[in-house]
Amino acid sequence: MAVFDIVHYGDPILRKKCGSFTDFSRIEKLKVDLFDSMYEAEGIGLAANQIGLDLNLFIVDISNLEDGDEPHVFINSEIVKKHGEKGIYQEGCLSLPGISLDILRPEKVVLKYQSEDEEWHEEEFDGLLGRAIQHEMDHLKGVFIVDRVSEVERIQYNTELKELEKNSKKRLKSQSNKMGFVL
Template sequence: MTIKPLVILPDSQLRLVSKPVEAVTDEIRRLADDMLETMYDAPGVGLAAIQVGIPLRMVTMDVSKAEDERAPMVLLNPEVTWTSEEKRVYEEGCLSIPEYYEEVERPDRVRFRYMNLKGETVEQEADGLLATCVQHEIDHLNGVLFIDYLSKLKRDRVMTKFKKAAKREKTA
């Protein structure tokens, strides 16, 4: 397994709409392993393939609390099929927007469908952190970032901060 470099804001790849996974292959399984390794190393609870520079509709997640009780999930071509009217606010962060956290309001419960690594279609309902994580990661597959839910002022401040950091890194 390989820890892959993360794509960091303001990289325009983060705005790409990812393409569907056509079939579960050994290459897809290897990518899933690498993504999980990268996610755990970061550390994070979710990672979309585009965050490691691969525009595929593929997500890894693990919202378990303890490291010794890991519950990794790999979602291929995930889609939300239903959202509750009730909303919940969670403080979100993103591995592609390091060390920036902000409260985001999203539907409290969701139903979603995806293909697992066995090629089976799975339907699942989630609430709480898992529901937030599913929505956050599926947004990535559509080129949407959690900062897009913030006010224009906050979003502009974040973009400016990361553009300056990227410019400093290029000249260093």
């Protein structure tokens, strides 16, 4: 078991469009790491770049909130279509601790993705799962919930955002200092 630190706002990896996942021999271990890290942080969804990995891979587990739902793993995902009525729902984000915002999103999403056995699927999702998928897909494209609200709403969180940015820079700097001593 490996629990990774969640990468916060201000780290450049969260602004990247994540690359394809190709080495399926790694999926079993990666999946466990992602779930362990997400459960430790008490989230219901986690994208690979939120633990510093530039990979098109995310997980969702809403089984605590919706009976019968199981943990999901989505690989090399692409949104085919978003449709249905748009609704507002309050979203938080593990990479933006202390911030939650009312986010407007379409009700349904059609996702093309690979499962762990490399099979391709095209499936429609709605409800909380559909919303979580849209949130995680945003991460894989470098988009945060703060990008999905108006300037007026975002400004309320300016102090928090600046603080997160500062801490991420500090963290990256101490990491690169550490790496300087690896021979």
